[in-house]
Amino acid sequence: MSEILKGIWRYQQVSRVELVDQIGLTSGTITNLTHELIQLGILRENEAISGNVGRRRVMLGFDPRFYRIIGLDIGRSSFEIVVMDLNGTILQSIERDMNGLQGPDAYFEVITPLVAGVKSDIEAAGYKILGLGAGVPGPIDYDSGTLLAPPNFPGWSNYPLQKMLEDQFGLVTLIDDDARTSAMAERWYGLGKNVNNLVSVTLGMGIGGGVVTEGKIVRGTNGLCGQVGHMTIVLDGKMCGCGNRGCWETVGSIPGILGRWSGGSTIEELQGAIKRREPEALRCLEDTLGFMEAALVNIQNLYDPELILLGGRLYPLLSDYLVQVKPRVQSRLYAFAKDRLRIEPSTFGNSQSAVGAAALLFGFLLAEPVRLLSLREK
Ligand SMILES: [Zn+2]
Known part of the structure; x- marks a missing residue:
């Protein structure tokens, strides 16, 4: 089947x-x-x-007429819920600003009524729910469905998220690292449909990555495969939440970029300063692109993908400069491989992780339809 x-x-x-x-x-x-x-x-x-x-x-x-999948993106500063059918169409999307909410209790107070409401609306309209997926800041212990020690996400260490979601909503539940759900969104519903090897990079408050090799998502021994944000970019750089120094994330994420610029405190302000051609802002941008260039070369040499997808909240800032970055990356790759590299924006914009969370269930359906449907009945 x-x-x-x-x-x-x-x-x-x-x-x-x-x-x-x-x-x-x-x-x-x-x-x-x-x-x-x-x-x-x-x-x-x-x-x-x-x-x-x-x-x-x-x-x-x-058949889009019977089953619905619910996807959640449990983010550090935002929450999103999407409802999808089996054709991968987004039927509904709700977002909430979660800034200032500390820890799972406060978080669930906001999301429980939202998810419960969406669930009962779906059921009242006569549809069945195949299951619920959630993307969260990793790393994750996959056997127990527990969050390990997500950096910059206080209160969530060792939180048994998968079980809590299952108990709350009574649905078949899968969770994964939000960067990896983003890769799943591409694999099942986006550009990855016809591409067997891809790396999806999410640039935002952190930098995450998901690797699809030979059509399969790769996790590695500790679930850390594809954590491209933690490649060392500055040898003696700043301490990172992961324990290493000078990770790409420490200089290339939103806080990493703003930490290298003294002219303001938001990405929008930085964007304005770049437009006004303020020297410090231009230097900050040039360094940011240099770090990205090195990171993309490393990604290409390590994973040899056909396609690198870039997304996340930082993407709109960086997209204007990709035209410059791409030839610089290409000039540092094997000559025979450089023209084959494709760098594209991710397909679903800010909904990437939530769509990918729903895609976890779709992937389960494709792999083990009978088992998924029997789990649903329990
Ligand atoms: Zn790190």
Whole structure:
């Protein structure tokens, strides 16, 4: 079943005959399995007129009429909830400013009624909820679904987030590092659909990364794979929350950039000063781009992706200068590989992490549909 769902995800609309060609199962087996998936409300048949002969063909696609997925982005300064269907369409999105809220209790006081409200609206409209995903600042202990010691997120150390969400809302729940959910959003619903090797970089209050290699998200031994914000960029630089010195995050995140500029305290102010061509602001920008250039070269050499995606709250500031950064990065790469590198903005803007949190459930559905649906029934 997983192979069938993946085939349909890749091509969106596929006929049974095409599935037989792609997957190599007999047409009888394909017919039985797709029948079952249609009964379950996962797939539906759509009629399409095929090619120049004008013959009618029955195409299979995901059914957007029964299931909904809820995605949460539990951020340091903001919270977002999205509702998605099985086609990856964002049906609803709600955001809240969470600045000044300390710790899980205060946080849940705001989000519990919001999520409960969205959940009951979905159910009242007759839909079923496949599950709930959440993106959070990592690192995470995946076995227990516990946050470890997220930097700049006081009160959340050792917090059993997955269990708390499950208990509160009674849904199948998956959690992951917010940078990794952002990579999942690309992999399942965005530009990563046709790209097997990609690195997604989120630039904001911190710098996070998610690595997709051969189509799979890579976690590493400690769940730290792709933590590109913690690559050493300044050898004897400032202490970082991770224990290292001079990480990219200490100089390239929002606080890292503002810490190198004395002319103001927000990114918007810095942007203004750059427009006015104030020398200190221009120097700060030039250093920021230099750090990014080095980081992107390292990312490219370490992970060898086809595509590097950049997003997060800092992206709008940096996007104007990418035209300059890209050739500088390329000049430092292997000659035969440099022209193949693509650097693109992430697909879902600020909703990237919440969409990716929903994508965790979609990925689970594609990998183990029967298990997910039986967990739902419990
Ligand atoms: Zn660090």
